[in-house]
Amino acid sequence: MEATELARLQFALLAAVHFLFVLLTLGLGPVVAIFNTRWARATGPRAVVLGNATRFWGQIYLVNYALGIAAGIVLELQFGLHFPGLLDVAGEVFGAPLAVETLVAFFLESTLLGLWVFGWHLFPRGLHAAIFWAVVLTGYASAFAVMVANGFLRNPVGYVLEGPPDAQVASITDFGALVANPAALVSGLHVVGACLMAGGFVLVGVSAWHLRRVGGGERLPVSPDEDLWRRSMRAGIWTGLVGVLFVQAFGYAQFGYIEGGFGENAAVGVLLEVMMRSADLVFLGALVLPLLLIGGALFRMRGRRTLYAVLTALLPLPFLVGIAGWLVRELGRQPWVIQGVLRVDQVTSDQSARAVLASLVLLAGLMVTLAVLDWWVLTRLARAGTDRLVLGAAPADVLRDDGADDAVLLRFGPPQETR
Amino acid sequence: MNASAWAVLLTVLVTGWVVLDGAVQGAGATLLQEHGQDGKERRREPAERRLVLGAVGPLLLPGEVWLIAALGVLIGVFPHAEADLLRAGYPVAITLVGSWALRDAGIWLRSRRPGNVWRDVWDVVLVVASITLAGSWGALLGVAWGSGLAALALGIAAVVVTRLHGDAVVAWRLRRSGPLPVVVTSVMVAAPVVGTALAAWPRLVHGTVSEPTMAALGVVALVVLPVVLALQVAAWWIVSRPLDSRDTLFF
Numbered sequence: 001m002e003a004t005e006l007a008r009l010q011f012a013l014l015a016a017v018h019f020l021f022v023l024l025t026l027g028l029g030p031v032v033a034i035f036n037t038r039w040a041r042a043t044g045p046r047a048v049v050l051g052n053a054t055r056f057w058g059q060i061y062l063v064n065y066a067l068g069i070a071a072g073i074v075l076e077l078q079f080g081l082h083f084p085g086l087l088d089v090a091g092e093v094f095g096a097p098l099a100v101e102t103l104v105a106f107f108l109e110s111t112l113l114g115l116w117v118f119g120w121h122l123f124p125r126g127l128h129a130a131i132f133w134a135v136v137l138t139g140y141a142s143a144f145a146v147m148v149a150n151g152f153l154r155n156p157v158g159y160v161l162e163g164p165p166d167a168q169v170a171s172i173t174d175f176g177a178l179v180a181n182p183a184a185l186v187s188g189l190h191v192v193g194a195c196l197m198a199g200g201f202v203l204v205g206v207s208a209w210h211l212r213r214v215g216g217g218e219r220l221p222v223s224p225d226e227d228l229w230r231r232s233m234r235a236g237i238w239t240g241l242v243g244v245l246f247v248q249a250f251g252y253a254q255f256g257y258i259e260g261g262f263g264e265n266a267a268v269g270v271l272l273e274v275m276m277r278s279a280d281l282v283f284l285g286a287l288v289l290p291l292l293l294i295g296g297a298l299f300r301m302r303g304r305r306t307l308y309a310v311l312t313a314l315l316p317l318p319f320l321v322g323i324a325g326w327l328v329r330e331l332g333r334q335p336w337v338i339q340g341v342l343r344v345d346q347v348t349s350d351q352s353a354r355a356v357l358a359s360l361v362l363l364a365g366l367m368v369t370l371a372v373l374d375w376w377v378l379t380r381l382a383r384a385g386t387d388r389l390v391l392g393a394a395p396a397d398v399l400r401d402d403g404a405d406d407a408v409l410l411r412f413g414p415p416q417e418t419r
Numbered sequence: 420m421n422a423s424a425w426a427v428l429l430t431v432l433v434t435g436w437v438v439l440d441g442a443v444q445g446a447g448a449t450l451l452q453e454h455g456q457d458g459k460e461r462r463r464e465p466a467e468r469r470l471v472l473g474a475v476g477p478l479l480l481p482g483e484v485w486l487i488a489a490l491g492v493l494i495g496v497f498p499h500a501e502a503d504l505l506r507a508g509y510p511v512a513i514t515l516v517g518s519w520a521l522r523d524a525g526i527w528l529r530s531r532r533p534g535n536v537w538r539d540v541w542d543v544v545l546v547v548a549s550i551t552l553a554g555s556w557g558a559l560l561g562v563a564w565g566s567g568l569a570a571l572a573l574g575i576a577a578v579v580v581t582r583l584h585g586d587a588v589v590a591w592r593l594r595r596s597g598p599l600p601v602v603v604t605s606v607m608v609a610a611p612v613v614g615t616a617l618a619a620w621p622r623l624v625h626g627t628v629s630e631p632t633m634a635a636l637g638v639v640a641l642v643v644l645p646v647v648l649a650l651q652v653a654a655w656w657i658v659s660r661p662l663d664s665r666d667t668l669f670f
Binding site for chain 1: 464465466469470473476477478479480481483484485487488490491492493494495496498499501502504505506509510512513516517519520521523524526527528530531532628629631632635636639640643644646647650651653654657663664665666667668669
């Protein structure tokens, strides 16, 4: 393979891994925020259930986010490493939204998330919940900024090319057009839908797995844990429904600006078909499941255990469809890096094919390995449920599990009620 | 904001990263061994390692974003400098991001499964990745100087000073020493960054994007940076307290 092909493959693998983490971060975030807010206001047994829900889903969110950042860092450097020509020609237009993303949105998001995790016992609970809402908002802002950069590549607007024919440089002429680009706005809302759909599938799939074990089929939940999984199931169904509505509405709306078609790659048509038919099926399911919530039928009806098994098995679906959608977007633009303006082979670095192959094996191999390990850990955490949650635990409890001696434990005091 | 102001901001962002993340790198590098009061090296027990990471843990998320923000400024304002630096320092940059990802995975995953084997393996990964991250960062600074010798020297220097820095921050949080050593080691980790920025200054301010774009991005930066700084102060406040029963030992 040529260096260009290897650079593209490396970018594709790293972006796909990163995107899988993003889907869950954005999809789960609002649900954790809602659980956290309701916990902040709850008292008595309800507070225990909502507190555990916040800690359990918050921990899933964090372990997913952790590798998401790492994958994002590796990805951000790819432009400079392998496609320096893109920065040389369009650094100003393409780089501006990315600068806003890192300097503004992500800077805030990560700082706030750190405060949320490590200020757990330090801030009043209402403020603590507000911090997580800010994490979610800045996360969405961050994703939108990335879509502005990506939207420019698919549908370049608001810029002008200047300079001699062999050294043209793009500069921004219209910030408004760049931001209001339908390839950023409409496609951004489509991606938001995909994320919420993924969050919904995870909430529903994990809750179904637990309900298959603890679900008593009574009118009311028989244990705090069953209560937690029923609440999570309901949250997942509504999240998924909102998600699939966004996916469908803004998915079809995208055809409005895609005039150049989907390029020359035959795979794009197949992927597009798979994606659209899966979304149709999810749409049907998302219309039926809320009806089963009437009278708690989903938790009481005969044959529910079979349905739970199916719902758990379907968990990977939105992630596979999400990857298909992203491939359609990126492959559909080839051979262009900026549609109709700049080809990929014009911007690739002059590194040798061997050097690019070495970095491909190293970085893509590393990130895929870490991602698989992370997903495996997430699966185990999901199965463990509320048993031994570390997020929000008293330090003495955590240290006791690590075999700390009495002198250390004394310093951290007895396990305390978190307010 | 003009080119000089952006170059100052870039330097501040990178300095913030080496001071905050340098503490995490140093604590990671010294996770398994402790320099005892009798002068001998001693292996740290699991609970002690947890305290070390608990001490610097609140700095991880608010710390590593400083370099990501700096990369954003490079792409958005100095795209040619980024392209040039990565062309020259290709293998160093690959090592940097690779070890960064491994370091993060080590910190986040080491305590997520029960059992000693899982944790011990990740701890070795964490030590090696932390040292590699510090070293490759120093080497990348050397690349900006345009010399292989500078890359080697700064790489080794970065490994040494981040260890001292991590030790100082951990000792301070466990109240085994005062804040003064932290100030000293912070200056030590920051010095190579500021020196490199001064040396690369003329080349840096020469290759910016156009004035209107710099100005527009500047407005965004000036609006948001005070908010970010206030939140960073809150994160630093968490770390300035002695480690106690209200801390979260997530790592």
